[in-house]
Amino acid sequence: MPELRQNFFTKEWVIIATERAKRPEELSTHRSPRKIPPFVESCPFCPGNEGKTPPEILRVPGDAGASWQVRVIPNKFAALQRDLQPTRTIQRSRRSLVGFGVHDVIIDTPDHAQPMARMSDACVANVLRAYKARYDALSLDSRIAQVTIFKNHGADAGTSLEHPHSQLIASPVISHQVRERLEEALRHYDEYGECMFCQMIAEELAEQTRLVLASDHFVALEPFASPTPFATYIFPRRHMAGFADAGASEITDLARVLRTVLAKLYHGLQDPDFNYTIRSAPTEATGVKYFHWYVSIIPRLTRVAGFELGSGMFINTVLPEAAAQFLRELRVEAGPLGP
């Protein structure tokens, strides 16, 4: 029997229609493993080609044998440009702003063939520290309103470059979607005197059915009203509105949790294309009592079609409780796995 579930945080309805369900193995879009070499001479992100990228913003130095572990560079094909002033124009129904902003690329590793799911926890922690250094630096710029950190893995997730990398876009406006979620969370806080995310995390920890894993500082779970199969969220246990508030030990712990969840998806769904994004309160709302940052991981196993576009409602063919059980029971090695 199909079920409509309402997202507690956004009030969006999702249709859970498991009559159409496939087994997790059938959801994977990649039947045979990707064959990727560890070094590609023409790849601008591979070691030795540092001169092919715009000048470096930040680097995590390498240890034995490598000159770097993580590099942050400006995106050569930036969607927004740093050398502009965000001037606004309003002409009746037409509202626009000069395209000021920052668009960075974070090169996760020198190894062309090593997705995050197969990195060591220490390497993932380096990537997260680079995210945070850039996030913190950009938060100081008063022209920046929102910093979005994300990763596109695979062609279906919108990437054109194979070498493992992440991106950051800092925009001079708060997006409507983020503004609206803040308002919803504020309404809840005003009515109940609690962070709605903290409340949900406590409920999920008690109920266990949608839990994927829990560490000292983080909880990974399938959301009750999951819009797509195997959407997985990682929440800090401690109340924090913004990514900037995460402490050093939390970043280290998040690296382990993120890598483990990605490894579970990698092995369980045969290296699916996916996006992840750090959903933080915008910089001006760092510290508020009503919002809670998290990492949202979205495997790209299905296509958005006309119904989703025309209504904003999603149809999900996998029960979140079944996805959670599948991921929870999947054993993955600690640390780096063989190639």
Place this chain on the structure above:
Amino acid sequence: MPELRQNFFTKEWVIIATERAKRPEELSTHRSPRKIPPFVESCPFCPGNEGKTPPEILRVPGDAGASWQVRVIPNKFAALQRDLQPTRTIQRSRRSLVGFGVHDVIIDTPDHAQPMARMSDACVANVLRAYKARYDALSLDSRIAQVTIFKNHGADAGTSLEHPHSQLIASPVISHQVRERLEEALRHYDEYGECMFCQMIAEELAEQTRLVLASDHFVALEPFASPTPFATYIFPRRHMAGFADAGASEITDLARVLRTVLAKLYHGLQDPDFNYTIRSAPTEATGVKYFHWYVSIIPRLTRVAGFELGSGMFINTVLPEAAAQFLRELRVEAGPLGP
């Protein structure tokens, strides 16, 4: 220079980044024409296989040689089911509703190989009349809150069946996205005493730069803050909140406009995958002064990636004014085109 544009109706920001632009010909994802036979014996929607579908709800009878022109049937793999009661359950953060609803399939034509872009205006009008008959019938059911009519054309648009068809999903809830757009339109009406869509249409008709075509009753245009390349909207000139308000002569005119716009996309972008959807006020808001229904056509030329998922902001690499000029200047035959 990139530009941020704000959608007047939804307040969503879009990044227009034309430095990354491609020419329209390069956007097409289909280099060689699809090869589709006019009849497929195993296709449940082809003539002679009527017994393979669930019992018919509605039929537009055929003329010489064909027993039908359009058929409406229940979706065999329905996302929502008609024989349920929409009972609601609330347990703290978990809100759900039994999956009551209606999920129809509209078989556009008996011809397996004839996409709407190559139909006659009369055939498209038959399809639209079938939409309207079902829309009107379902609007009478007090358990139904919203009726979404849509088409998925091609695999990237989420279709699995090749035979030209459309779908309708009637849900017992108003989706959050639709609710929010209504609220935004109401706010504008309360402040300015006008329908914000009527105002924009008047502006666009005066300015002409984003216009694709205009008929007696409809205006097709590229929206100023277009989220994706070649997104095209068709608005009725007359103020109407709901699709149910469209009159017979308007439906006939819409058929011609819709077929012409689809033919322009078909020839200009080499038969791209696309979705269209009829964006109407929900049934309970039929007749309101502040909302305006329209047809939204979204060619699926690009992939949604992590930035869009994580912020709700889109990056569009094609200037809407350039897309409008391209489509405006493209000549397509009136009526059916050769196979």
